[in-house]
Amino acid sequence: MNAEFVNPFLQALQNVLSMMAQMELKPGKPQLKRDEYARGDVSGIIGMVGPKVKGSFSISFEENLACEIMHKMLGEMPESIDDEVCDMVGEITNMVTGGAKKTLGESGYEFDMATPIVVSGKDHTISHRSEGPRIIMPFSHLAGKAYIEICFDKISEA
């Protein structure tokens, strides 16, 4: 897995946040290490399955950053991660993966998306279990950190 797979998610995330919340997250260095975990207080997770590949995508936010995105979108600052924040994280997950799906489909890597799941809980870790490589990419903002994690396996079926 290389930049060809990662950039569509990175770009989609930046588009979605700039469009929905007029916010810019600063991307850090992607990590290929197997002992790094994405970490946050609220995460959106989605599975991807196509004829040639299967995989999963997650995006994790620190509480303060998730609340700030909500604030920028709706004008009101939530006090903590409530149901509306979880809805928003699910929606961001769908939109980022949908954006990447379009770009990757045009490059011949078609996949369909499963339904998103939102995890909420102080300082949880996310770990993609896969035979293939997985990439973690940190993002920073004054309000807090975010991580995306992507893994893709080749499908090998009998």
Add this chain to the structure above:
Amino acid sequence: MNAEFVNPFLQALQNVLSMMAQMELKPGKPQLKRDEYARGDVSGIIGMVGPKVKGSFSISFEENLACEIMHKMLGEMPESIDDEVCDMVGEITNMVTGGAKKTLGESGYEFDMATPIVVSGKDHTISHRSEGPRIIMPFSHLAGKAYIEICFDKISEA
């Protein structure tokens, strides 16, 4: 979504735990409510995509129950949720979904599985975001509780 969808997961979970750990989890009453959340300390999550349906499956364990399953499988009791316990939860997620996939495929509901994700963090909640109904089912054991949560959407594409 009805028993036809839920029972294959229920049965697969009971088969897997009886086979791997000689343990029996007692199933509680399935809930269809939208305001119930699955809750645990370690969860396995996987996406499912087929020609007619898409969805997601999760299984959440309380720490003590996850450690007890590990204990029964390997003979050693882990002190907390470590990387081996997370591996085991990822494996259980794969095996349960694989078992249900086989049964549901025979009923005409074919799907492929994405790659599993394991979430670790004290007392997190899992919330499947979907247009369709979602079902939560609690399980109990002397060592602790577990929850499975399943949702399936019909695929509607232009």
